[in-house]
Amino acid sequence: MVVRKETQQTGATVNHSAPRSVSRGVRAVSMILAMALTMALMLLYTPAPHAEADETPTTMVSIDSSTAVLTDTSGYHLQATVTNTTDQTVPAGTLSVAVNAFYTFVSRNDIQEWAEGTGRIPTSNTIGQADVPELQPGASTKVSIDADANQQSLTAINSWGPKPVELDYTANGEELSTTHTFVTRTTDGLDTPSTPAMNITVVQPLAASGWTTDVDLMNELVGKGGLTSHKLSKLTVPSENDNTRLKSLEQVFGKHDKLQVIADPTYLQAMTMPTQVDGITQPALFDMTAYTAYDDGRAYANANIATSDWKSSKAITTYRSALGDSSAKTRTYAWQGAGNWTMKALTEAKRQGYGTVIATHDFEGSDQSTVETGKTTVSTEAGEVTVLTAQSTLSNLAQGKATSDDADGEGSDAGRLARFIAQSAFYQMEQPYAERNLLVCLGTDSNPSDVDALMSAIEQSSWLNLTDLNTLGKASASHSGDEAAAALPQDSGLSDARRSSLQQTLSALTESAKGIDRFNSFILAEPTEKSSSGSTTWRKQLVSAHNLLSLHALGNEASSGSTMLEGASQLSSLLFNGIAITPTENVNVVSETAKMPVTISNNHPYPVTVKVSSLTDSMQIVTSRFDTVEVPAHGEAQVAFTIRVSTSGDADATIALFDRQGTTFGATQTTHITSALQISDKSGFVIIGFAVLLGIVGLWRQFNRKKDPDE
Incomplete structure (x- = not known):
């Protein structure tokens, strides 16, 4: 008899084998038997004929919600929208959902081919059906399919892991659309050997996506001066959409305490009550990778941006100002911008005090046979840097990006969530006993409801164990030394369009910075003993205000760039127009x-x-x-x-x-x-009289002069 103990882990009950209750030999035999059974069942099926890509009907079914994590009590529930994408009326039909209860994905290509509809996997275990009414061209309808935990196809699943699910929309016996998705069975209620859960760390960057300028505060600064540094920091304000989103995110943060929140300290400073976070990024998410790729520090200096404005110590100072606590401490992380973390970029980050950077894209090797812990240590001229690397497939799915354009079930949030859960389970099954910690980075514009759904699904996944950034930072690095240095991106990753945009931004900021400097130096009166202190402070505040606007214009929040440029230009104009x-x-x-x-x-x-x-x-x-x-x-x-x-x-x-x-x-x-010139004094009359006299003398001489004999 095998004795097990249960522990509650991140919202899901996970069965762990009791010590010494199962020998390695018994476990190995169990796994071999399970694999043999799966392969035997696969041979019983005849591959279904597969249509060519250009013959595949346009996807007419979108998944609104579905059961991503299947337990012994959850049942399966699906809500979908069926849309007539043709130019003809579609008669009443049926939407059916079926699964292959016995299939186990054997490779990454295998699972990807199913997502793209090219995998020849039969799905003969029907979960449920729903009637679809007649649809006019362009019309749509919502349908639901619900199956309880005792449904025959669900109880037939006797092994944990991702299973292929197919949604078929038919009318008049003709298949109109097929959508491919997944459901992942947990170990709950299954008599299968347990394997260690794979560690996973999920990070939510907290930043505003729509910074604007407080016009009233700017007018007060220009017209009155004397603002406190705290009030001056409110010159840039998040949009109303950001405020609404923050309220929803804070509810998600409270619900999922293992979700790691890394905030832009200037965003915290803009809040009335700063959110509790697990770390901070560089101020305004300043794009360090673009800074090093552009390779022109003087251009940034001319735009009133110095390295001291975005270094780690400045981030801490801003964080303390936001909290009103001069001794507050937290970890700082350099968040990746538009470019790549090259050796040059990592060296600059380290020089500015960032010992840990987060790579959100284009750092993980594409030729990895299996996923690895998202940590690399790189030795730079400035010192060692820890790179926490996002797992690309899972992070892209979490950020709302399908694995490919052909993945027909990943066009919706629910479809991508089902794929995320299935993919994470597959990664664990690749190396069930290898200790790994995967990093998943969410987007700065992530939808709170999607974040909530993702975290809830992960917490229900018995093969995953949520950890924090501190745990990931202490994990053994997957790569280090010369190996890590050789694997670094060689290209800056800064596109021509991004470089051109950066050049235009720097040029515009340089003009407004020159205007403020010109006003301070050559228009504002030299301070007197009476006005010296206030005038000097006001000059500095004008520079600080422009500096804040410039930081946001050069940050990762691309949508805010134009509004911040307008704000910087407006500040300069107000000074001269005053x-x-x-x-x-x-x-x-x-x-x-x-x-x-x-x-x-x-x-x-x-x-x-x-x-x-x-x-x-x-x-x-x-x-x-x-x-x-x-x-x-x-x-x-x-x-x-x-x-x-x-x-x-x-x-x-x-x-x-x-x-x-x-x-x-x-x-x-x-x-x-x-x-209207008039004679208004004696000298004028003298001049006129003398002119008249000369005229008379001239006429007299003309008529009275003696003629020459020759005339």
């Missing part, structure tokens, strides 16, 4: 000289010193060229240009603002000048 020329009324000149007053306003909290220029479009009516004026905070100042005229007429004077270096800024104003 100094303006008050429109001047038209000027009438009735003498040789006159004065043209020009008023300059300043909406900023500190004085500015600017040059004012006046230039007319006439050579006969001109003004003085420049004047310099200091405009007080939230006040006005006036300059007076001298007008000189030499004749009657009209002219337009263009008034413009210049910084102290002589570069123009802001909007210009045009003042119309009208000259």
Whole structure:
């Protein structure tokens, strides 16, 4: 008699053999007999004819929900949507679900071929059927199939693991659509040997996907100044969709305590009540891989981004600010961006204090015969780096990506979940006694309900054991030393489109950064003893605000890039537009000289010193060229240009603002000048009298001069 003990593990009861209750020999014999039985049953079936790819009907059945983990008490439940994708009316028909209760997948190709509909596996064990009404072109209907745990086809399954499931939609005896999916049987209620559960770590990155700029706060910064550093950090705010999603995610986090949450510290800082997390990423998910691939630190510096803005210590500082706890501690992880973790990228990450990085894509070798623990240690010039590597197939499925375009059952969340569970079971069966820990990375935009469904399914899977990042970090590395270095990606992975976009982003940020620097250096008045402290602080706050916007523009949240660029440009524009020329009324000149007053306003909290220029479009009516004026905070100042005229007429004077270096800024104003020159003093009369006298003398001489004899 075999004695077993039961332990509760992540929501599912798992049977473990009692110590020394089953010898290795008995276990081996049991496994051999099970495999022999499976192979014998496979030989009883004749492969069904398989249609060519171009003859396969368009998928008309989408899986809305299905039982991914099958236990001895769960039964099987399916909800599906049937859609008429043809241009003709489809008569009433039937949707049937069938399984091969005795089949065991023997290779990765085997399980993939079934998903793509090319595997010749018979499914003669019918689970249930549902009637489908007549459907007009484009119409759809929802159907449900429910089978309890005692259903004959379900009780026929006598071995644990993934089983092939087929959904057939027929009408008038004609097969219209076939969808391939999976159900995975647990060991519950089966008299089969138990094997150690495979460790799995699931990570949810917590970041906003729709950062926007708080316009009111920006106006307050520019118009009033004096913001606290905490208030300034709220300049970038998550979208309403992010706030709604966060509330749902927090419920998921509370329900599944083994789900690892790694947060962008700037997102935590934007929250009223920061979520409890298991670690933090670099600030704003700054794309380190793109930084090293672009290989132009000066371009980033010109855009007001320094390495100190995204290093590990900065992430910790931001995290402590978010929590309001100056001594708070947590682990920091460098999250992968658009590029690859090359040796250069890993070295830079280590230099900035990140001893552990997470590789979400293009790091795991494609030629692996079996899955391995998602941990690699790499020696760089800056020190050793631990790379936690996501298992690509499982991570892609968890992020809503089908294993291939031909996998007809993976077009829905439920279909991908069924494949995820089946694939994880297959990985465990490949090496049932090998100790491994697989990393699954979810997406920054993952749907909370999908995350909940995934975690619930994993917790029900007796062959999986959920662990945390700390456990994964302490596991033995699959690769290290020269082997790990040789396997690193050689290409940066930065596409031409991404590089071009990055160049444009840096160029735009450089322009706005130059604008802020120009305002601080050549427009803002030199601080006095009275305004020194406040003015200096305000200058720094303007730079910090632009820095925050730039970080988000260069992060992994691609959808936020354009809004952050607009925010940075708006900040620069508000500074220059806050100094303006008050429109001047038209000027009438009735003498040789006159004065043209020009008023300059300043909406900023500190004085500015600017040059004012006046230039007319006439050579006969001109003004003085420049004047310099200091405009007080939230006040006005006036300059007076001298007008000189030499004749009657009209002219337009263009008034413009210049910084102290002589570069123009802001909007210009045009003042119309009208000259009606009049004699207004004695010198004028003397000149006119002298001119008349000369005229008279000239006429007298013309008529009274003696003629020459030759004339």
